Amino acid sequence: MTSPYSLGVIHGRFQVPHNDHLRYLLAGKALCEHLVVGITNPDPTLTRDEDVDAHRSQRMANPLTYWERRVLIRRILEASGVAYNAVSVTPMPITHPELLANYVPMDAMFFLSIFDDWGRRKLARLQGLGLQTHVLWEVTEAQKGISASDVRERMRGNHPWEGMVPPAAVALLREWDIPGRLRRMWSETHPGHHEANPCG
Numbered sequence: 001m002t003s004p005y006s007l008g009v010i011h012g013r014f015q016v017p018h019n020d021h022l023r024y025l026l027a028g029k030a031l032c033e034h035l036v037v038g039i040t041n042p043d044p045t046l047t048r049d050e051d052v053d054a055h056r057s058q059r060m061a062n063p064l065t066y067w068e069r070r071v072l073i074r075r076i077l078e079a080s081g082v083a084y085n086a087v088s089v090t091p092m093p094i095t096h097p098e099l100l101a102n103y104v105p106m107d108a109m110f111f112l113s114i115f116d117d118w119g120r121r122k123l124a125r126l127q128g129l130g131l132q133t134h135v136l137w138e139v140t141e142a143q144k145g146i147s148a149s150d151v152r153e154r155m156r157g158n159h160p161w162e163g164m165v166p167p168a169a170v171a172l173l174r175e176w177d178i179p180g181r182l183r184r185m186w187s188e189t190h191p192g193h194h195e196a197n198p199c200g
Helices: 019-029 066-079 097-102 117-128 148-156 167-175 178-189
Strands: 005-012 032-039 087-091 109-114 132-138
Touching (some): 005 019, 019 032, 019 109, 066 087, 109 117, 148 178, 167 178
Parallel strands (some): 005 032, 005 109, 032 087
């Protein structure tokens, strides 16, 4: 079966990649022969505050490096049966639209999902650059499903999180001790504050 588009671009922060992220990625791949996955907020120099969602640029919301996210995206897509050469992964500084042409193919179809003002702003931003866009789905925030913030909070609080993340990513997240990294980051940003029972 021929895909509707030869080349597609999809993007996200993937902090951390969870099951609904995988569903989103696979929905994009189903529509194109080759999918370019753009990782936003790839590093602090390519991250800018956005007034519609300032939380996205905060350190606690970005515990994984670009490299770690690249490895995780590759791992979960491969485990889902997507051929290695059918996907590329690249930085995509969405908060610096003037730089996008340096990172992604501007003649591709740009896929996105919308559930809040930030999603609507990104759609307008991409269309303002003259790019072709395809909204995979638009839902309310309440209908969004899994939230990466909830996954991070469960990790930091020593609560079960593994069922919210693709199995192929769990081993790497444990190996890199991302729950411990989140706890250390939280302690650094809340000096002198101790949680009464982080394991409760």
